[in-house]
Amino acid sequence: MIKRALPVTREADFSAWYQSVISEADLAEESGVRGCMVIRPWGYGIWERIQRLLDDRIKATGHENCYFPLFIPLSYFEKEAEHVEGFAKEMAVVTHHRLISDGKGGLTPDPSAKLEEPLVVRPTSETVIGTAFARWIQSWRDLPVLINQWANVVRWEMRTRMFLRTSEFLWQEGHTAHATAAEAREETLKMLEVYRSFAEDCLALPVVAGEKPENERFPGAVATYSIEAMMQDGKALQAGTSHFLGTNFAQAQNIRFQNAAGELELANTTSWGVSTRMIGGVIMVHGDDDGLRVPPRIAPWQVVIVPMLRDTDEDAALIDYCKALQADLAKLSALGEPVRALLDLKPAKAATKRWGWVKKGAPIILEVGGRDMAGGNVSVIRRDRLYREDGKLDSAAVAQEAFTAGAAAMLEEIQGALHVEARQRLEANIARDVTDFTGIERAFAEGVKNPGWVEVQWSKPTGPGLDKVVERLKALKLTVRNVPSDAAAADGPCVFTGDPAVERVLVGRAY
Amino acid sequence: MIKRALPVTREADFSAWYQSVISEADLAEESGVRGCMVIRPWGYGIWERIQRLLDDRIKATGHENCYFPLFIPLSYFEKEAEHVEGFAKEMAVVTHHRLISDGKGGLTPDPSAKLEEPLVVRPTSETVIGTAFARWIQSWRDLPVLINQWANVVRWEMRTRMFLRTSEFLWQEGHTAHATAAEAREETLKMLEVYRSFAEDCLALPVVAGEKPENERFPGAVATYSIEAMMQDGKALQAGTSHFLGTNFAQAQNIRFQNAAGELELANTTSWGVSTRMIGGVIMVHGDDDGLRVPPRIAPWQVVIVPMLRDTDEDAALIDYCKALQADLAKLSALGEPVRALLDLKPAKAATKRWGWVKKGAPIILEVGGRDMAGGNVSVIRRDRLYREDGKLDSAAVAQEAFTAGAAAMLEEIQGALHVEARQRLEANIARDVTDFTGIERAFAEGVKNPGWVEVQWSKPTGPGLDKVVERLKALKLTVRNVPSDAAAADGPCVFTGDPAVERVLVGRAY
Structure with missing residues (x-):
């Protein structure tokens, strides 16, 4: 049996494995501040890549970035009842x-510096951005308004988990206003598709895009759509959402415009966001028992060169050889961008560095020793296929020129291979043969290997009918994830009610 | 007399002019949240350009980006007495x-959800990052640690002014730890030089780099350095700072390492930052009575194409002509990057658009009408020289091919021209002939045109001696800005004490 680089395997304890990847790959750590994490350079580097690639797509679809205040006056929230109801329980206030001395050598909030109106640290910015929209929009000529913001937000979660659920997290939130409901719906779906294709193309993350059921809507939304990714433990991760808000927020915030006929109308608005949570998804989809495997498009460094330094006179020549290699690689272009190659000269043993980069998941690791240099070679480790069939580490010496000539193609191959692997796992783990509620119970019974998700037909109940379905699922720790946009048409009875089904839904456990 | 695009001139009311540029150029606006602004797309686009260019330089000098929590427990601050003393008066707590209903239809903080330890919204992150450094650093092999963070920070200012002093602002803060004081001092000066060259090369902002006097040090620092820019009203703007913190924070936060000899030592730390304040500097250095002039390197759009649409059948052909022009420009490279060209198709009159882009300060505006198209021409407006000698708008029709062939060079010329203009103004407005305090009084007397700054010699008093100098200057609304790194050696008496001078300092009014 191969000894893997992490102290715990996915099989043994998925949750402990997840924490160990985060810690061993230097992605993030507990900060000492309740529920808040420190995102370390490798984790933040992945976020910067996500930002850059997603931001390009957000701008290419006509949106402009802005920045709105961190603080939102309480009164802004009070205007939209459902919205505040959804967030009031988890707001930092x-x-x-001002602070003053507490007379005991410490500090305390100054009673004479109490705010007249408390300020909420934004949990999301519909209310403050909507207030700006009301100022900006007078005429149909001002529409659409297409805005995005990259920001930190705070939701005071009781149980936190790094990347997946933290009190403070980083995200982008898009906010748009339109003249008609049809245009706003089109925008909502357009951004859902931007998220879907971004997840697939850049994160190599297969996802299912679809509408959330009524009970899972964003507070104040008319319709909420999501992309759902399947983790290696079969659970779902909601990795991005897009909301059609109708005129709910426009009404609360008085976003009105004069139409071409001179009449005053309410605007229709949307909002959509993805967050650092996506990194949690990348870990749980692409990680293995040796750590993370980062898809090349979002890898801060795609090729890491580790010279096998020995504190001898030969080192200088070896470093020069590696620098030339790095320079050659930097001239290449892969996946639409210049190749990112790092020469790791930190003072540590080569083997420690190798396993450090394996755990971090750099797509290609090049080890270069004296013998490699003498032969004009490099020893290549591909992170997506780390071991040979005999269980030994697959590190092959190849001619440096041949490696460089094929490096771009190799990165593209790795990106594709990770995607295919995850896509096959997703497809293999959606059970589509469940036709009654007993089948759901059986699939998720104690001691049964999690099937992933089941796709079942339902009659789309609402109100008390939906509440009942939600309760029954909750008893099994299950939720309806979404109604896949590309699911087949319904053609049988609802698994919950026996009534004729109208659509198919995904049911599973979720983070 | 030419009628300018702004409602007020610099000459008539510099402060009102500044506000009008911000508003007329759509840079930012009041948010309705006390002291916080909304940064609109053109303003935020400039910030994104600043981020991209400065981030490249921060990374090129070996720093990695991280993200640390927004909230800092009170107890973290209590450890460094000077530091907390400097910030306690302006902290958001x-x-x-959680919020609950106040029983009157509104909301109120839930008394049962009071935090055991209040959290401060970060005014700066030395304390929370230092706590992480203490975890990360054990051995000399872990040093140096070179970290940067792009973040929002909050300082509860009583008087706010957009970009220059807002309760919340955006910045980058670098934090590093080193094995020796010498290395940390070297880092402090290296980053000061990064800021200086960035301001000059990218913002076309001439600045004076130098050490701040003792009384202007960052709370807790051993030495503080700044870059100071001169606004068109002669006042100074501190546009970036770099601090050598010695072992002060390492002591408070227990950042210790084992040196090569096995002994435990305190690390030496630094911190350095620039913020959205820089945009205020760009406005007050490059703006004119028609609005902002954005240096091409930080212009979100460098060339804006305005087709003179007339709602006729000819429009489609005109748009095609402009699209081809835009595509040709996008292939060019200027100032080290692809040219950023926008085709403005918003539904507004061409003249309104022209003046909108003049006020925003797009470096080159191209107007294209039917006659231009017929002749294969474009009408070129250069924002840095808007008027001809006869006072008329300088808009010249030139062959499209000739324009495109010269566009990159024109952008580089504009970048250079703005820099030279500002540099000459700075040089012309530093008086170096003041040899006694009466000279300072005369220079800044009521009714006298502000000389800008005076460079005087001083004996570098400390303690009560310095306090006295600060008081005398304060009566004239003056401060010592810094000790220019490149000033000539002292060779006469101190203007304040008459003692032999040891260095030259810049004295002026400041934002």
Whole structure:
């Protein structure tokens, strides 16, 4: 049996494995501040890549970036009842603007510096951005308004988990206003598709895009859509959402415009976001028992060169050889961008560095020793296929020129291979043969290997009918994830009610 | 007399002019949240350009980006007495994590959700990053640690002014730890030089780099350096700072490492930052009575194409002509990057658009009408020289091919021209002939045109001696800006004390 680089395997304890990847790959750590993490350079580097690639797509679809205040006055929230109901329980509230000595060597909020109106640290920005929209929009000529913001937000979660659910997290939130409901719906679906294709193309993350059921809507939304990814433990991760808000927020915030006929109308608005949570998804989809495997498009460094330094006179020549290699690689273009190659000269043993980069998941690791240099070679480790069939580490010496000539293609191959592997796992783990509720119970019974998700037909109940379905599923720790946009048409009875089904839904456990 | 595009001139009311540029160029606006602004797309686009260019330089000098929590527990601040003393008066404090109904239809912080330890919204992150450094650093092999963070910070300012002083602002803060004081001092000066060259090369902002006097040091620092820019009203703007923190924070946060000899030592740390304040500097250095002039390197769009549409059948052909022009420009490279060209198809009159882009300060505006198209021409407006000698708008029709062939060079010329203009103004407005305090009084007397700054010699008093100098200057609304790194050696008496001078300092009014 091969000894893997992590202290725990996915099989043994998926949750402990997840934490160990985060820690061993230097992605993030607990900060000492409740529920907040420190995102370390490798983790933040992945986020920067996600930002760059997604931002390009957000701009290419006509949106402009802005920045709105971190603080939102309480009164802004009070205007949209459902919205505040959804967030009031988890809001961080600023009440004072000065500290004074507590007389015991410590500090305390200054009672004479109490704010007249408390400020909420934004959990999301519909209310403050909507207030700006009301100022900006007078006429149909001002529409559409297409805005995005990259920001931190705070939701005071009781149980936190790094990347997946933290009190503070980083995200982008798009906010748009349109003249008609049809245009706003089109925008909602357009951004859902931007998220879907971004997840597939850049993160190598297969996802199912679809509408969330009524009970899972964003507070204040008319319709919420999501992309759902399947983790290696079979659970779902909601990796991005897009909301059609109708005129709900426009009504609350008085976003009105004069139409071409001179009449005053309410605008229709949308909002959509993805967050650092996506990194949690990348870990749980692409990680293995040796750590993370980062898809090349979002890898801060795609090729890492580790010279086998020995504190001898030969080192200088070896470093020069590696620098020339790095320079050659930097001239290449792969996956639409210049190749990112790092020469790792930190003072540590080569083997420590190798396993450090394996755990971090750099797509290609090049080890270069004296013998490699003498032969004009490099020893190549591909992170997506780390071991040979006999269980030994697959490190092959190849001619440096041949490696460089094929490096771009190899990165593209790795990106594709990770995607295919994850896509096959997703497809293999959606059970489509469940036709009654007993089948759902059987699939998710204690001791049964998690089937992933089941796709079942339902009659799309609402109100108390839906509540009942939600309750029955909750008893099994299940939720309806979404109604896949590309699912086949319904053609039988609802698994919950026996009534004729109208659509197919995915049911599973979720993060 | 030419009628300018802004409602007020610099000459008539510099402060009102500044606000009008911000508003007329759609850079930012009041948010309705006390002291916080909304940064609109053109303003945020400039910030994104600043981020991209400065981030490249920060990374090229070996720093990696991270992200640390927004919230800092009170106890972290209590450890460094000077530091907390400097910030306690302006800290936003989170005391609750939930809202409940106030029984009157509104909301109020839930008394049962009061935090045990209040959290401060970060005014700067030395304390929380230092705590992480203490975890990360054990051995000399772990050093140096070179970290940067792009983030929002909050300082509860009583008087706010857009970009220059807002309760929340955006910045980058670098934090590093080193084995020796010498290395940390070297880092402090290296980053000061990164800021200086960035301001000059990218923002076309001439600055004076130098050490701040003792009384202007960052709370807790051993030495603080700044770059100071001169606004068109003669006032100074501190546009970036770099701090050598010695072992002060390492002591407070227990950042220790084992040196090569096995002994435990305190690390030496630094911090350095620039913020959205820089945009205020760009406005007050490059703006004119028609609005902003954005240096091409930080212009979100460098060339804006305005087709003179007339709602006729000819429009389609005109748009095609402009699209081809835009595509040709996008193939060019200027100032080290692809040219950023926008085709403005918004539904507004061409003249309105022209003046909109003049006020925003797009470096080159191309107007294209039917006659231009017929002749294969474009009408070129250069924002840095808007008027001819006779006072008329300088808009010249030139062959499209000739324009495209010269566009990259024209952008580089504009970047250079703005820099030279500002550099000459700076040089012309530093008085170096003041040899006694009466000279300072005369220079800044009521009714006298502000000389800009005076460079005087001083004996570098400390303690009560310095306090006295600060008081005398304060009566004239003056401060010592910094000790220019490249100033000539002292060779006469101190203007304040009459003692032999040891260095030259810049004195001026400041934002």
